[in-house]
Every structure is written in structure tokens, then in C-alpha cells.
Amino acid sequence: MERRERIEVFLDLLSCTQPLYFWEYDSDGSLLRSTCPAEKMLDTIFRHTGCHEFLMDTQESAPILLAGGARLMWIAACEYNEKLPVRYYVLGPFFVSETCADDMAELLRARAPGTSEEWRSTLSAVLKELPVLSLPFYSQYAVMLHYLVTGEKVSCSAIRYLPEEQDAASNFSNLKVQTPPKDRLETYRAERALLNAVREGDLDGATAMLQASGIARVRQYTDSPLRNAQIACTTFAAICTRAAIEGGLSTTLSYSIGDAYIKSFFLAKSLSEVVDIKDKMFLDFIHRVHTCRTNPKYSKMVQGSCDYIELHLAEPLNIETLASRLGYAKYYLSTCFKKETGCSVNDYIKFARVERAKILLSTTNTSIDKIAEQTGFSSRNFFAATFKRCVGKTPAEYRRETLNV
Template sequence: MEVFQSMALLAELVQCGGPIFTWCYDEKGNLLRSNCPDEAFLSGIFGLFGCKQQMMEYGAAHDTPITLGTALGILWAAAFEKKNGELKRAWVMGPVFYQDVSMRGIEQGLRYYSHLETSVSWTMHLQQVLAKVPVLQNTILHRYTLMMHYCLTGIHLEISDINSETPPKVYDPTYTPAHDRHKVWMAEQGLLQMVRTGDLNYKQALSNSMTLSAGVPVHSDDALRQSKISVIVFTSLVCRAAIEGGLSPEEAYALGDSYIQTAESAKTLDDLNPLSLVMYDDFIRRVHKCRTNPKLSRPVQQCVDYIEMHLDQKIRAADLAAVVGYTEYYLTHKFKAETGLCISDYIKFAKIERAKVLLKSTDQTVQEIAAALCFSTRNYFSRIFQEVTGQTPVEYRGG
């Protein structure tokens, strides 16, 4: 317990200087805890670029800390907690950049990992996340690493005792990471389903889908051309999903053509990089608007939107009443009169619709989805899911 308390204090002190996160892995490489808000995605990056495997292999054989680098200029530092000479836990700090890196530099770094199958959506999210990664001088990271080692072992080391590992300059053709094309398809379907439903809460679900590190790669010697092709393909898919969601073909195709033309006109990667996210958000908001029931009063529509944005929480009629400034009694009657459903049933149906997306677009377990949508138990979630859809969650996922 003392180790966790010491590391928690160190994590707080380090964060006083910037958003540098701390991670803890068990002896098998399973993530136990972190203080990172984008935990799933960045933990996936740590594994995808081979840093986690390298850390675990090094930690099993050595007692001294290590810094781990990637071709993108990202660094992590790791120190090891041992018991009777055996690895017990690996503690990680990062990621950080060791120098300022432009979006173009990140694009060029990704070309080193061209053997990985990275989807358009995954690359979008990577760029968004890396834009928030701080720059930290190597000497400062090394001092943090020595502090981390001391918290775990009580032993003072010198900077020269830290082992530094960086990727080779030339792509290693023998490195073949595992991937699963079925998961890729699931993730892409999840992204498109959020467009079809006009899901304003897409950012959380988008993050879940994009932790899958696979997709259909598009290779080119010209990084700008490669990115343009990716944006154009993604825009075409989103455009068709928006039509399926109710957006008129005239509006959808005109909007898609506009974004494609903007992509073609981009002169630099920095001009192009934000375009996919802007386009995706634009289409989702337009689909949401066209799906909004014009018969609903503004307060009831506010309640509907609030429910959609808070499906991961326990929502009560009293919460909705506070949002619109009505009494709970008045709102419950008004809501049912306009929607035909009582508030609790509407929330239940909305949560099941989100569950259907997660079942088809992620590899989260039924238990994890039930917890993510704030159902009290897995059995209760399964029972409600079957009442609404006529299938169990497992049957729906396999269908």
C-alpha cells in the first residue's frame, strides 16, 4: 500500500508541471491503473508501437529503469517494482515528446510504422490526442524516472544508470503485430452507425471504437496525397451513412463534395489534419437536426438531448426537471404526452440503442457494456435488452 501512496504523491507532484500521466501494469502486462483521461487509447498506443512488450521483457531481466521511444518522437519512462527478484509491477510515466513535433512530423513518423494497419478514424484520433502531449526535455524526464525508481525501491541511481531504448531507423520487416480485421470492420460500423443516428455523444463512443488499431491502409510515397485519399474515402462513407440516417441526398452529396474539394485544395498536412473531425461533426449534427421531432416542444427536446448525452450515467426525472426548470410532476406528464413514452422507458430504450452500437462496434464484454451504461447488474441489462430487442446481447452480437 505504501508504494501506491508514494506513487500517487509523485504523480500529483509531476502533474504540477504539466499533463504527464502515470501508469501501473502487473507482471503480465495488464493495465492496473492510470490517471490519464484517455487511458484506453494511449495504453493501446503504448502496446501498438511495441513499447509495452519491450518494457516487460526488459523489466523481467533488469532492475534499473528504462526510457522507451518511438519513431513519432514520443517517449515513455518505466521503473520496476520487484519481489524476491521477480517482476511484480511496472510503473510508467508519459507519454511526452522530447522536442516540438509538427503534425507533418507525426505523419512522417507514422510512415515508419507503415506495416501496421491503421484506419482513418484511428489516425484522426491519434493526431487529436498527440496534440495534447507535452514536450519535456530528456534531462527532466530522466530525473522524474529516477524519482519513480526511488519511490519503488528506495535506491538512489544516477542518470547514467537509466537504459534508453529507441526504435531502429529502418523498418524491421520481421515485426508483425497481431491484428483482427473483424474488429476493424466492427469499429468502422460503429463510426458510421453514430452518423446514421445523429449521436451527439459520439466523442466518447468514437474513442472506444478507435482504440482498435487496425483498418484498411492506404500507402503512398507522398504523405500529403496519402492523407487526402484517407479523408476522401472517409468523407464518402460518412456521406452515405448520413443519407441512411435521413439527411437528404442533395444536402449530403453537396456537403460531401465541399469537404472533398477542401481536402484536394489543402497545401499542407497541417491544413488537412483537422478536416476529418470537422466533417464528421458537421454530418452528425445535421443528421441529428433532421431527426429531431418537430412536434416536440423545446423543453422536451432539451430533455431528449440531455438523455442522449448522459447515457453513461444514472438519469432521473428530477435531473431532467432541473435542466428545463419544471417541476418533476409537470415534466413527466408533458414528456409522455409529447413522446408517447414515460421518461424511464425513453431512457431505457435510448440506453439499449447505445448498447446495440457498442455490441456491434467494439469487443467490450456484455458486463463492461452494462457497467458503461450504468445498469445495476449484467443480468438486469440482459433482461431489459431482450425485452426491447427480442434477443439477448450475445445473440444480437452474433447475429
């Protein structure tokens, strides 16, 4: 049986269960034929998501899954002649889970310029008719299509995702340009920033959460976006619990708090509710650790001074600033601060800035010049000299050692 005949039989069998549109492109990427009634519209989406470009650029001889954002995907296989691609065969598109209104709106906003409201309405109707396939089904279809095209039998583990390792549930704000996968080191840095914020009781930890929000991605554990978020947040609750214990919060209290939030995640009825609970949990742990780390021997004046310093490290700080901001006499504040903490205000500011710099060096890829600025040092040279006196290493050496790169 010829390849084309085998494909037709395969498509007939698919039509009995989950009908998928079939597409055939030549080596230049021109569409030769399809079974899609909305051919022009969905071909436009295929191209604007960047999936068409990735397929044309690939040299893969394995089954391919193309992620187009908003959980929209395609299956592809390449036909080669003397190691040169001559045909590209595609099934799809399909969704890997039920879509929500926000996902659909995001996809529609990424339309080609100049399209009318009627076009968008028609596209919305077309997308709503697309099938939803779970992992076992689309993985099987991928290896089947690959076999029909190449004659090679492979397992589902051979399937390649393009762009490589991108999560199908990634949030694309502009589908015209396919962004490369995030650097794992960047993700690791973001995770460290989050955990350090809890461990240190850093009241400015919301900054770490905002930085990480553009990096972290919810993995596609199930076909339910809500359940995926619940699972991901359960993992986050577990590591926050451990970070809080390391920060000094009692084991019993930490686990009780973590368990209560995990229960709340699974009682939530929407993604937005899960996100709100996650943010509340993160800040709750930070405030509790901060409270337990607050030195009970410090007076209200000295503790308030410490808190002000921690929250304003990037700004000019000295005893005059503290006295003015907090409403105390300079000499009285300086004397009490030295008596209670064992160091001068200036030394405390210096040590606090170095500690914040250590966190930034180990959890971000921010330049050393920028870190010096963000921690209130007047120059990179002064920052480097102060850092080495306190830590015994230069900022660059400390970064290399803590990231093990």
C-alpha cells in the same frame, strides 16, 4: 559464380542507382558483416524496432520486407540448409516515402536507453542520408536478393511483410516492442461505430472517433504521406455521406457536403490540416443528422429532455433528475413528455439505453458487464433481462448475430 560473388555484383549495380547497405547475420542473429559505415548505430535500430527478432523467428522461404515504423523498412532473404536457416541477408534500411519531422522525432525517441544528445544528433544525420524507395523499386530488389540467395525466381506477389499485414506507415510509439497487427474484426467494429454515430446523429460520436483513432491506419497508396491521408479521408467522406443519407439527411445536401469536404482535403497543405478537416466533417455530419432527426412536433422542453437523456445514459436518470437539471416542474414535464412522445420518461430512458447498448455490442469488444455499466443498468442480470424484453435476444446472442461470428 558463387553466391557471395553474385551478391557483390548485385551490390555494385545497386550503387549505381540507390545505394543500399548490405548486412549478413548468422543463424544465431549475430552480425557477420555489413557495408554500413554507421554499422553499430543502424544495427541497434534494426534490433530495437523488433525487425531483427521477427527475422530470426521467421521460417519464410519467400522474399521478406520488414517494417520498422516511421516508414523505415528493410529487405531480407534467408539461406536454408536442410530446412534450417543458416544465414540471413538484409538490404537497408530505407524509407518508403519522404519523412517528416514528427516521424523522425518519434524514431529518435525510441532510442536505446542512456544514449546521449550527440548520439541522437548523429543518428538523425545518418537517417537523413538513407534512400527513399518507391514500391516498384524495393519490390524488385526483394525478389532479386531472394534469387541471389536461394536461386529461386518468384514474382513480387510472393513477397511477405513482417509483421504480417502491418502497414509500413504505422505509428509506433515504442519501437522496442513490435506490436502485432490489429485484428480486422476490431477495425470493422471501429468503422461501424463511426458510421453509427453519423447515421444516428449521436452527439456523443466523438467518443467513437477517439476509439477508432488507435485502430485505423492510413494505407501506403503513394510515396506521399499527405496524399495517402487525402485519399483515405476521401474514402471516409464517401461512407460518411452514405451514412448521413441513411440517417435522414437529404441526398442532395449530403453529397454537397461530402464533395465540399473532399475538395478541402486536396487543398490542404499538411497532414495536420487534413486531420482537422476530417474531424470537423465527421462532427458536422453528426450535428446535421441530429438536427434533421429532431422531431419538429416536440416542444423545446421535451426535445431538451431527450437530448439530455441521450448524453447522460451512464448516469442515474429519472423524472426527478430531468426536472431538476432542466428547470421544470416534475409533474408538468412528465405530463408533456408522455403526451408528445407517447411513452413515459422511464420507458424512453430504458429504450435509449437499449439502443446505445446495441451499438456498443456491435461496434466494440467491450465486455457485457462493462456495457451494462456504461449504459446505466444497475447489474448485468437486469441489463440482460431488459435487453431481451426489448430486442427478443440476449446481449450475447445479439452480438454474435450482428458480427456474424
